[in-house]
Amino acid sequence: MSFLAYAVAAWLFLIGLYGVVTSRHLVHMVLCLGVVQASTYVLLLSIGYRTGAKAPIFADIPTSSRVVDPVVQALTLTDVVVEATVTALLLALVLQAQKRFGTVDPDEIGSLKG
Amino acid sequence: MTRRRRTALFLVAAVALGLLLVVALAGLPGVGHYHGVYGLGIQRIAVAQRKATDIVNSVTFDYRGVDTMGEEFILFTAAIGLAILLRELRGESRNSDEEEGGEEKGGEEDDEGDGSEGSAEPERRHRATSATLRVAGQALVGPLVVLGVYVVTHGQLTPGGGFQGGCILAAALFVVYLAGRYVAVARVRPLPLIEVAEALGAGGYAAIGIGGLISGSDFLFNFVPLGTSGNLLSGGTIAALSTVVGLEVAGAFSLVLSEFIDQRLLRGGGT
Secondary structure, X not given: OEOXXXXXXXXXXXXXXXXXXXXXXXXXXXXXXXXXXXXXXXHHHHHHOEOOOEOOEOOOOOOOOOEOOHHHHHHHHHHHHHHHHHHHHHHHHHHHHHHHHOOOOHHHHHHHHO | OOHHHHHHHHHHHHHHHHHHHHHXXXXXXXXXXXXXXXXHHHHHHHHHHHOOOEHHHHHHHHHOHHHHHHHHHHHHHHHHHHHHHHHHHHHHHHHHHHHHOOOOOOOOOOOOOOOOHHHHHHHOOOXXXXXXXXXXXXXXXXXXXXXXXXXXXXXXXXXXXXXXXXXXXXXXXXXXXXXXXXXXXXXXXXXHHXXXXXXXXXXXXXXXXXXXXXXXXXXXXXXXXXOOOOOOOOOOHHHHHHHHHHHHHHHHHHXXXXXXXXXXXXXXXXX
């Protein structure tokens, strides 16, 4: 029984969160959020993994082959798409923040708002 | 709250969260010992049932087709939202440009931008793109488009599908931007066409879903003849849905990239 992949997922989640909390730049913060989301990919894929199994694509392997779970792979695909859209929207908001406050330091923006 | 206190508070919370994660993850079966009923069942029956050899796409575009429609609409909405956010910025730039007479040379933190594309183009001296980048970029565009179309249309057979192929197609546009100038991008990037592609992608998905209803079954029912497993025309609606998603993704990401590139040019960068 190996739990290394789960440990990687937990580590990515926590270190990404640490980055978000201590960030001094909004773009850096958005990228840290991406690290947090990357942990969900690792978790999903490692849940569906089967030792010694192939990819769930039967183009050139017999249908009786041992393959990994296709459902979590499809979920990961959804996850990646959502992350891409979230990142794009947040970066647009960063541009707006820069425009409105003249800074991209989250602390300064907070203090400006009062 | 000061920075130091916030970090300290986070560290305490992180330790607690980490412990909870350890407890929760320890309850899962070990990596490699998967025994989910749904996943194991679907991989046994999917090829026989849907004739598509890429089970991931069978799940994405057929068994979980409704979820994927939601996912596609998320992308659609986000692209529109981003365009609205950034175009508002562009409007502001134009206004301030009128007030200040477009005197600024750009590059400062609170720079108001340098006006619309029309007036910015002739004035601004673009930093020359290196010959290597230009040649490599131009050589890449064709193969990228072919690869993108291939990945979109072969999703039911091999790894790929609409989302992946759409990204590659949008990347081709970005390579044009890298290789040339904004002018070239503006020429190969007719914004109305991108928006039409995006709308067709989103609408087409729903239309294929309604096709299932018309055929006398459920929404998104796979109503097209399934063909022979391994052929390009197999898997029924999976290929069609993959293609409209490819259109949608290529449109959405092209729109997003174009909006960011426009911002870059407005805010005082070169090509």
